[in-house]
Amino acid sequence: MPAMSAVERLFCQSSAWGWFAGRLVLRWALQGRPLRGDVLELGAGGGAMAKETMRQFPAARLTLTDVDPAMLAALSRRLGRVQGAPLVTADATALPFVDGSFDVVTSYLMLHHVIDWEAAVAEAGRVLRPGGLLVGYDLVETRLTEWLHWADGSPHRLMRRGQLEGALADAGLETTSVRYDGWYQVVRFAARKPS
Secondary structure, eight states: OOOOOHHHHHHHHOHHHHHHIIIIIHHHHHTTOOOOSEEEEESOTTSHHHHHHHHHOTTSEEEEEESOHHHHHHHHHHHTTOOSOOEEEOOTTSOSSOTTOEEEEEEESOGGGSTTHHHHHHHHHHHEEEEEEEEEEEEBOOHHHHHHHHHHTOOOOOBOTTHHHHHHHHTTOEEEEEEEETTTTEEEEEEEOOO
């Protein structure tokens, strides 16, 4: 699984992204859904969403993953003295957790970095408990999003509009919400594993 480009690493570790993601993006991405129980964040990157998750949902038991050791180091620095969130080196297409380990799996702007993002969606479904929720957002393939990733040279595979819904169904998840925002540049999603 590829790592982010140097440009994306700098962006994800920036204090500006940390502020913006923490104050605005988390609430928007969750679409009003609270995070409870055992929560897995896929591709936690620089930790902006994780830090805010811990602040807004202190009872959630958060586990943070990333495939890139540089991002895990940044994540550790950002969280600093915050205790209780294990950091796990993990490929989202082959998660090191047993079936049914989590109540919620979150994915914030990372699926397009996974060339086989459908496999990551399937893995999220596998590690969810019955009734569990997969929630997050990602980029959609458009001229603008392709150009941005071509310009920074990062490995990626953006989803086309309508592909995510099929991947969620293939993973055995029931779609509760798929919303295309920002002139169809971004998709927010939520899907539940049947009880």
